[in-house]
Amino acid sequence: MKIAKKRTCSVALTILLFAALTVNGFSQKIEFGVRADPLITWMSSNSEAYKSEGTVPGFSLGLDVYFPLNERFSVSSGIGLLSSGGRQSAVEDHTMVFNNIDTVVNAGEEMKYNLRYLNIPGGLRARTNRDEGLNFFGDLGIDLRLLLRSKVDIPSLQISDEIAQNEVFAMNMGWHINGGIEYELGSDLLFLAGIGYDADFFDVTEDLENADQPDDRSKIRMIRIRFGLKF
Secondary structure, eight states: OHHHHHHHHHHHHHHHHHHHHHHHHTTTTOEEEEEEEEEEEEEEESSTTEEEEEOEEEEEEEEEEEEESSSSEEEEEEEEEEEEEEEEEESSOEEEEOSSOEEEEOTTOOEEEEEEEEEEEEEEEEEOOOSSSEEEEEEEEEEEEEEEEEEEEEGGGTEEEEEOGGGBOSEEEEEEEEEEEEEEEETTEEEEEEEEEEEESSOSBOOOGGGTOOOOOEEEEEEEEEEEEEO
């Protein structure tokens, strides 16, 4: 666990250093954006041993950086805070391993994951180039997610916000696709609004052998409503 955390920190520092050097090298061209995105998030599994119990609300706050390639295309990146999760149940009794205790959750009882990540996106962004002050954009890319916090609620056992770092992988990656409009508010300020979809590449939850947890791949999926400013 300590080795995994050290590797996670090393990757994060390397990426942030690279981003800082890139920004410095293209400081005459880059554009910035800030956003606050409400999310609808849920968990899905490839195994019949687990069942999705519905969606949970989330949010994403971020600083975006755009490196223009020409008038229509740019490389997008940035850094943000992502709060996501999902509601899941097991078809058999399930042992949940928290940081301080182990708890048996009865079959069919809901386990609600509340996860918080440092999210580092990278993608290719395209936009129309019209003169009327209204443009359309699209962004397709991948995201690196570094776990900051993992908590679980089990309503049937009156358990709320119990720390469960052992149950969730410290790092994940995903992909995103976003689209929407840019509306010019001033000569150097644009309002952004849009919609997007995100999904994980890899398993979110660890399958702990000492707890006899079934092997599966549980992934988080998200629908986002984008609101932001670009300058």
